[in-house]
Amino acid sequence: MQTIRMALKSIKGNKIRAILTMLGIIIGVASVIVMVAIGQGSTKTVQDQIGSLGTNVLTVRITGSDVTFKEKDANQLEKVGGVSATAPTVSGRITAKNGQTNTQVSMTGTTSSYLDVRNLKLQSGRFIADLDNDNHSKVAVLGSDTAQTLFGLADPVGESVLVNGTSYKVVGVLKSIGSSLGTSGDSTIIVPLSTGQRLAATVNIESVYVKVKNENMMNFTTSLMERTMRTLVGDADNYSVSSPEDLKETAASVNNTMTMMLGGSAAISLIVGGIGIMNIMLVSVSERTKEIGIRKAIGAKRGNILLQFLLEAMMLSSLGGIIGVGLGVISAQLFTLATGTAVAYSIPVIVMSFVFSLFVGVVFGVFPANKASRLDPIQALRYE
Incomplete structure (x- = not known):
């Protein structure tokens, strides 16, 4: 002491x-x-951000630069056991303009199932329909940030925006989903897949989001998906299949x-x-x-x-x-x-x-x- x-x-x-x-x-x-x-x-x-994207969604990406993977190939993935829906996508950066206001945002070309597969909600209007894709329609669904930037507090549904200089009719606005993995999910424009392919200057599919029926069967469905992709594109280096757990x-x-x-x-x-x-x-x-x-x-x-x-x-x-x-x-x-x-x-x-x-x-x-x-x-x- x-x-x-x-x-x-x-x-x-x-x-x-x-x-x-x-x-x-x-x-x-x-x-x-x-x-x-x-x-x-x-x-x-x-x-948490990865989890918000959906715990029962697989992401299939085409990683080979010389691989041909078209919409009909993506549709084959919906036939895999345990799969409830698929959403093929293409993406790119575009310039959107309304009056004197313009902004650079991400563009996603996809099908009607994208809304359900990615668990998105509409704030107003409607989403892309199968008929829009079949007709190569110039329609667009805006992310909440894009809508606010271009139209302020007004409802843009029914209005037109210029996408890379071409007029597109706004048919819907998405509810805010915030940022994920450092990228804002609200600063976007969604168009029909066929229209998006034209904007991205490609006929190929870049990625496919796959919704699995049973969350407990994710590993089994992933194995089936990889086997199907190997059949469709061959070398495993040409594609990747990832689950939310893999990303986490x-x-x-x-x-x-x-x-x-x-x-x-x-x-x-x-x-x-x-x-x-x-x-x-x-x-x-x-x-x-x-x-x-x-x-x-x-x-x-x-x-x-x-x-x-x-x-x-x-x-x-x-x-x-x-x-x-x-x-x-x-x-x-x-x-x-x-x-x-x-x-x-x-x-x-x-x-x-x-x-x-x-x-x-x-x-x-x-x-x-x-x-x-x-x-x-x-x-x-x-x-x-």
């Missing part, structure tokens, strides 16, 4: 030095907590790697903070050499001296760790308020950061504590 009191007295006697000594630990712990919270928050956000795992893997890198970089400052503690403790040993000599002369054992200096280092690092945890949590909240980005706290990471800060104090406090405990009392008393 006496040793603890003496350690506390020494820290209180040099408050500015103690604060500067703890600064490295505080910054290190706070940085680790903030970086990991941001990384895990991003992972959760991406996974990929996103989580990428985000976890980035989180580890950021957290590791932030943890380096903990090591730097530990070196700062060792440096200050060595200075403290030099300044208090005479005090150490007096204590040894009146009977203090080597273990008492070692414990005192080790406790000082541990107190500095643990106090820095506590302040760092508080600062990290507050900083993460401020980041959320400033950017609107979600964060996710990890209790194990917070506890581990504090324990690591304590460990750093012990490791870097041992050397100066050991040096103090080995001082010869006679030489220490003569020290000026």
